[in-house]
Amino acid sequence: MAEGHDRRAHALVRLAGTERFRGIDELLTWLDTLTAALRADNQLERLAFLGIRATNDVETALEATLSGYAAVAFDAMRDVLEIDYQLRDFAIDPQRVETWLTADEKTLRKEFQPVHVRRRLQDAGAVNFGENAMSLDYKGHSQMLHLRPDGTSTLDALPGRGRSQDTVFERDMGLWEILDHGRSLRGAFQALTAAVSPASAAEQEARRPLPAFTEALNYVHAAQQHFMALSRAQEALNQEQPRHALIVLVDALIQARLLDKALLEHGRQADLRSELTRISAMTDGRARTLAPIAIKLVDALTQESTG
Numbered sequence: 001m002a003e004g005h006d007r008r009a010h011a012l013v014r015l016a017g018t019e020r021f022r023g024i025d026e027l028l029t030w031l032d033t034l035t036a037a038l039r040a041d042n043q044l045e046r047l048a049f050l051g052i053r054a055t056n057d058v059e060t061a062l063e064a065t066l067s068g069y070a071a072v073a074f075d076a077m078r079d080v081l082e083i084d085y086q087l088r089d090f091a092i093d094p095q096r097v098e099t100w101l102t103a104d105e106k107t108l109r110k111e112f113q114p115v116h117v118r119r120r121l122q123d124a125g126a127v128n129f130g131e132n133a134m135s136l137d138y139k140g141h142s143q144m145l146h147l148r149p150d151g152t153s154t155l156d157a158l159p160g161r162g163r164s165q166d167t168v169f170e171r172d173m174g175l176w177e178i179l180d181h182g183r184s185l186r187g188a189f190q191a192l193t194a195a196v197s198p199a200s201a202a203e204q205e206a207r208r209p210l211p212a213f214t215e216a217l218n219y220v221h222a223a224q225q226h227f228m229a230l231s232r233a234q235e236a237l238n239q240e241q242p243r244h245a246l247i248v249l250v251d252a253l254i255q256a257r258l259l260d261k262a263l264l265e266h267g268r269q270a271d272l273r274s275e276l277t278r279i280s281a282m283t284d285g286r287a288r289t290l291a292p293i294a295i296k297l298v299d300a301l302t303q304e305s306t307g
Contacts, residue, residue, distance in 0.1 A: 020175045023216020024062060027182045030210055031055045034189060037205040043197040046101055047090075054083050054185060058178055065174030073174030080181045082114055084188040085127070089117045091191035092124045173227070176220035183217055186210075226252050226290060233293075246297040249290050253279070258287050273298045 035051030038044045057076040064072035090097050100112055110116075121127040186206070193203035229252035236245035250272070253259040258279050263272045273295060280291035 019212075019219040020172075020179065020216045023210075023213040023219075024058070024175070024178055024182075026210050026212040026216075027178070028055060028058055030186075030205075030208065030213070031058070034202070034205050037200075037202040041197050041200055041202045043200070044193065044202050047097065047192070050083055050087070051189075054080055057083075058182065061174050061178050065178075070173045073177055077177040077181045080185055082117075084181065084185050085114065085117050085121060086112070087185075087188035087192045088126050089120055091188070091195040092120065092126060094196045097196065172220065176224045176227075179213070179217050179220055180224065182213065226256065229290070230293075242297055242301060246294055246301065249294040249297070250276075253287065253290055253294070256287075258282070258291075269298050269302055273302075 031051055031054060035048050035055070038048035038051055057080045061073035061076040064070070064076065086100075090100070096111075099107070103112065118127070189206045190203070193200065193206045197203060229248050233245040233248045236242070236248060250259060250263070253276075254261050259275055263275055276291045276295045276298065279287040280295065282288060
């Protein structure tokens, strides 16, 4: 694990001054120490390889992000998401650990395919797969994984295959994916260690505070919320509700203090379009990403009302 940390340190050296990279480095160091604690625990040692696998996923996502391949980072974090769900499934019923570790292919397909794990989590109330951030995140990963026609989405904000475009979301998406899934993974390991080996050194390590990681999460929260606004706007368009899609995007810009709330309250589309045009030229990445899309929706609604 020391060699892995050295490789990470080399990759992070030119970026170590930012909140995001300090947080990711602390997360990876924690995964190293947690894996060691799992290995030293008689109840958990056979699951220690999941800590290693998660570490490898995070390293893959980090390398891909630094290289400009956001889609690769997205794929790696989908694997972390599945690890997360499986750990929470074990926490609900620790007897499933032995069943899973000794399962043949038939049992794995019948009992432990992701769809079965998610259903058990939903039934137990451990995860809410409704229309919330977690559900939208899972939908996003599923969209990235499965083939679909090109150009079918007006607000297709998910990164394409190959080298990513230099947008505020595709540039930073891999970083907030690492941090957000790292946060959820920490919760899953905490639930697992508490259920399988309570009050152990492994549980104490799982719960150890990570201040730099927490700071990094706060740092990326705003950009992530704006990406979620794009996802919610797309959901509205899928339901043929362009006006609601526009409201979602404009509200996100208001929350970022880039637009005046009065514009939405008064409802004058000409004034709104003028302000959107103005902020679309800003250096703020959120304005440059959300405002042009909102302008297209304003124009479409204006044409619809005058047509």
